[in-house]
Amino acid sequence: MNLASRITAALIVGFARAVTAVRGVWEGIAPVQEQRIYFANHNSHGDFVLIWTVLPPDLRLRARPVAGADYWLTSKLKSFIGRDVFNAVLIDRNPETRNVDPMAQMSAALKGGDSLILFPEGTRNTGQSPLLPFKSGLFHLATANPEIDMVPVWIENLNRVMPKGALVPIPLICTVTFGAAMRLEADEDKANFLARAESALVALNPERKN
């Protein structure tokens, strides 16, 4: 990372801490340097930033978010943050226009030894249900990389900090809970795997626990 990216990263992390006092809860897995695929619920553009903030700095450097090129390449600032600061794997979400296969992009990043952070709902969930049905990308990743741990990550409260369409954030305490790692089981089909992944993620929701 060059100096401008480092400074921007520090500013973003500092701002996230000031607004949310975010705390990582390592419930099912320890914060150690291992190659992983983190998958999280998606309510806000800031979701990735919160996960990034609670990761210890050495893990943070190797954890790349998977994000939509249609959002992150629309302005110079966004593309600087997306590419240079977050080192995102930018995928084209539209199957008709894309000329690179997102699975190939993600596999390349994993081959390079990096961890991935992805939001298998595919888009921001702005409704009342806790999760949208997962897209199949997570299953294809698990099939292609059966030896990499997949870690569910529940982000709590960020949708209240920044509801859809809000211009300023409301400071509220957020938590990021990391669950136990899971892998594709032998002869597990797509529907079963995605259902298991969804319930592993929803189980981390603090509201469910009370």
Add this chain to the structure above:
Amino acid sequence: MNGHFIILLGLVLTVLLIATGAAQLLKRRAGADNLTIQNLTARINAWWVMVAIMAIAFLAGTAGVVILFAICSFAALREFLTLTNTAAADHWALAAAVFIVLPLQYLSVGMGWYGFYSIFIPVYAFLLMPILSTLHGQSKNFLIRVSEAQWALMIAVFCVSHVPALLSLNIPGYEGKNLFLIFFLIVVVQSSDVLQYVWGKLLGCRKIAPTLSPSKTLEGLVGGVISASLLGAALFWITPFSVLQAFALSLVITLMGFFGGLVMSAIKRDRGVKDWGHLIAGHGGFIDRLDSVIFSAPIFFHIVRFYWDLH
């Protein structure tokens, strides 16, 4: 003023050193993996940090103290709002509370403008925030939402701001010494919390509020309040009060502090949490540490203002 400051800082550091030494002795006797001792050590270590920050703020004078408590209010408001039922429809009201009301309150405290800071939140914010909340046209839980938002402002901003507001009191013969009123308030109230904990651990058996705060005992309350009030009386020489007055005021603020802790415990129980936050290791959140100050500061301010201030 400076002489007193150095004496007081020396006293506080001596107490902290003794506490740290005692915790080390206990650790040797009970073993390093005893959870109570671990928590005690974390609490004492956090006190070192809090004392250092307070000392720096005091050295920086009025501006330093006002900014320090504004930051405390911000952190407390963040903790309080997290536990409320406020909805997306209240976004503008809450944004105004954090980014307009809080700064204006502390600005007016810094200016010593009593006529503004004493009514701004109870009158203007009280009436304007629910108006902002109506703009979304959402009536679900409306009374709950606006009441909780007002409570958040009163507890986290209005009450906390009465600590630095002590600097604007004008007491004849006490000019330039108002920082010691803050020292007096905080040391008496916080040592009452600590002494209640100590007396409770030593002698406590009769639970005083088992459904709200199971760790509070009658022995802890009486021992803590009396010993902290004696400490307050012993500090009369830094205040405009006589020994007896210092004792009586200490009694009032330690009792308010105790009941403040009880009120805030009831809220936490209702919302199913143990602590308000996690930023102060061993203590919990800012509100966990400030609850007794929150309830005692405005009462202390108004008693001193009524009887001692020229107005």
